[in-house]
Amino acid sequence: MECEKTGRTVEEAVDNALASLGIRKENAEVEVKDEPAQGIFGIIGNKAARVSVRQIKLPGEYLEAYLNEMLKFMDIEGYVEVAEDNEKLKAEISGQKAGILIGRRGRILSDMQYLLSVIMRRQFYGLDKMVVLDIENYRARRERTLNTLARNVAQKVSKENKEQALEPMTPQERRIIHIALQEYRGVTTFSSGEEPYRRVVIKPQ
Numbered sequence: 001m002e003c004e005k006t007g008r009t010v011e012e013a014v015d016n017a018l019a020s021l022g023i024r025k026e027n028a029e030v031e032v033k034d035e036p037a038q039g040i041f042g043i044i045g046n047k048a049a050r051v052s053v054r055q056i057k058l059p060g061e062y063l064e065a066y067l068n069e070m071l072k073f074m075d076i077e078g079y080v081e082v083a084e085d086n087e088k089l090k091a092e093i094s095g096q097k098a099g100i101l102i103g104r105r106g107r108i109l110s111d112m113q114y115l116l117s118v119i120m121r122r123q124f125y126g127l128d129k130m131v132v133l134d135i136e137n138y139r140a141r142r143e144r145t146l147n148t149l150a151r152n153v154a155q156k157v158s159k160e161n162k163e164q165a166l167e168p169m170t171p172q173e174r175r176i177i178h179i180a181l182q183e184y185r186g187v188t189t190f191s192s193g194e195e196p197y198r199r200v201v202i203k204p205q
Helices: 010-021 059-073 104-123 138-160 171-180
Strands: 002-007 028-034 049-055 079-084 088-094 130-135 187-192 199-204
Touching (some): 002 010, 010 028, 059 088, 059 104, 104 138, 138 171, 138 199, 171 199
Antiparallel strands (some): 002 049, 028 049, 079 088
């Protein structure tokens, strides 16, 4: 992506181009086309600065490089793969010791995903995609576990006619439970409590 803008100064022209591209300067290459110049008496024949700014790092490339640097800093051998579609920018980390970044019930993974989302939106403030981080395919495995848990608890609630609260979960995990039981006859679900201890409650319908 490339954008050409003008301004009273080179800095202003660059800022205008960066704003149009939705990126920070460190992710861009700047070429000054015209330097600003004052005309006669500083009024007649004034010439604006004109620059061309080209994006040199795409969001996926930046995310991959950032995660590789993070793994190197933490002395963790791992491989980073980034995939992108219309809705998501997803990074997958694999490696023998990468599992330590998941944490209990995926808490470290969730915190890392949140921080990455903040970092990416600061670097690419035009980014309108969800930033997703996964490690050793944890999210798919956890989703299967939660779906099984939801059905088992729902059966118990229906049989005993007594509501049951699950363990505290992240918003993403609670959503999996709600969706899993959306069409389950005889029970309904709702969330209760404050973060980070908010949990799903399954009760008889």
